[in-house]
Amino acid sequence: MQLLSNFLKHKKTDPELVELIDTLMLACKEIALQLREGELAGVLGVTENTNVQGETQKKLDVIANEVMKKVLLDNPLVRGVASEEEDDPVFGNPEGRFLVTYDPLDGSSNIDINVSVGTIFSILEVPPGAEPSDSVELFLQPGTQQLAAGYVLYGPSAVLALTTGDGVNMFTLAHTGDFLLTHEDVTVPAETREFAINMSNQRFWEVGMQTYVSDLLAGSEGPRSKNYNMRWVASMVAEVHRILTRGGLFTYPWDSREPNKPGKLRLMYEGNPMSMLIEQAGGLSTTCYERIMEVQPEQIHQRVSVALGSREEVKVLLAYHQKHRTENAN
Numbered sequence: 001m002q003l004l005s006n007f008l009k010h011k012k013t014d015p016e017l018v019e020l021i022d023t024l025m026l027a028c029k030e031i032a033l034q035l036r037e038g039e040l041a042g043v044l045g046v047t048e049n050t051n052v053q054g055e056t057q058k059k060l061d062v063i064a065n066e067v068m069k070k071v072l073l074d075n076p077l078v079r080g081v082a083s084e085e086e087d088d089p090v091f092g093n094p095e096g097r098f099l100v101t102y103d104p105l106d107g108s109s110n111i112d113i114n115v116s117v118g119t120i121f122s123i124l125e126v127p128p129g130a131e132p133s134d135s136v137e138l139f140l141q142p143g144t145q146q147l148a149a150g151y152v153l154y155g156p157s158a159v160l161a162l163t164t165g166d167g168v169n170m171f172t173l174a175h176t177g178d179f180l181l182t183h184e185d186v187t188v189p190a191e192t193r194e195f196a197i198n199m200s201n202q203r204f205w206e207v208g209m210q211t212y213v214s215d216l217l218a219g220s221e222g223p224r225s226k227n228y229n230m231r232w233v234a235s236m237v238a239e240v241h242r243i244l245t246r247g248g249l250f251t252y253p254w255d256s257r258e259p260n261k262p263g264k265l266r267l268m269y270e271g272n273p274m275s276m277l278i279e280q281a282g283g284l285s286t287t288c289y290e291r292i293m294e295v296q297p298e299q300i301h302q303r304v305s306v307a308l309g310s311r312e313e314v315k316v317l318l319a320y321h322q323k324h325r326t327e328n329a330n
């Protein structure tokens with residue numbers, strides 16, 4: 001089995017990008033170790049702080065964020081990092097070429113119950129000709145500009161799913177501390193009978209989403225003429241991993257609980273990197289109105305509505321939204 005860095009070199013990946021990905025994996029291995037020790041290391045539970053999103057930070061949100069920040073900023077290739085758990089971007093080498101955005105610990109409500117969590121990352125390049133000033137503007141690039149994106153899922157095994165814009169590959173963390181290639185050229189099946197949504201929010205969704213999901217629930221007697229299964233892990237990393245492995249549809253849509261926010265998930269730390277992975281594996285990723293990777297970010301912590309997964313199923317979901325919009329317009 002091939003080592004991550006050998007595989008990337010073999011694919012003629014830019015050597016500096018390979019070095020940066022190796023650096024990212026150093027941080028993820030450290031996070032994996034802390035998670036494995038869990039209660040023994042005293043790292044479970046909450047802090048007294050809230051992050052910029054207004055969410056209570058878990059101890060491991062803070063630890064994972066500090067590990068990622070330190071390891072990345074120690075690498076002179078890194079100009080700056082932006083994290084879900086930091087109010088503002090943090091800058092490193094003014095000559096650095098790369099910008100990294102990350103969700104250090106995704107699915108953190110699962111930490112204390114020992115269920116899968118993950119780290120999501122997105123790699124951008126400093127735009128050519130950008131002033132050498134430390135400005136948040138550097139990061140505000142649409143997802144189509146990502147050089148690479150991925151996640152490490154800390155589940156029964158730790159698995160890296162990675163794209164550098166040339167398909168999606170998966171690597172499993174071995175006991176030697178190396179990530180070894182375990183799935184090459186991952187593709188999302190075009191059709192599915194599985195969906196993932198937090199059903200408890202049903203009454204807050206738009207009509208298009210309400211109708212789509214009630215038709216799924218109607219199963220073989222409904223307009224979709226087939227029975228669907230449902231999953232909700234409450235860790236986006238685990239949901240996307242399931243979809244990359246066996247297909248499915250995942251959505252966290254806009255809802256009327258916070259009508260002025262486009263959604264719950266974060267564009268720069270969750271929406272864009274997951275969209276790149278899904279699209280590179282042949283799936284679709286949308287806000288239900290537009291392609292997520294074409295959304296022009298205006299703020300670093302911007303939220304986004306997300307629907308992604310098996311191509312044909314996402315198209316059906318889009319058609320429900322389109323139909324609802326047309327009916328509304330008439």
Ligand SMILES: O=P(O)(O)OC[C@H]1O[C@](O)(COP(=O)(O)O)[C@@H](O)[C@@H]1O
Pocket residue numbers: 084103105106107108109198234235236237252
């Ligand atoms: O608890 P809810 O509302 O179902 O939300 C679950 C979603 O929130 C998230 O946990 C948000 O991520 P964080 O843990 O990084 O805040 C997603 O991973 C998941 O899809």
Ligand SMILES: [Mg+2]
Pocket residue numbers: 103105106107236270
């Ligand atoms: Mg998250």
Ligand SMILES: [Mg+2]
Pocket residue numbers: 061084103104105106107108
């Ligand atoms: Mg998080």
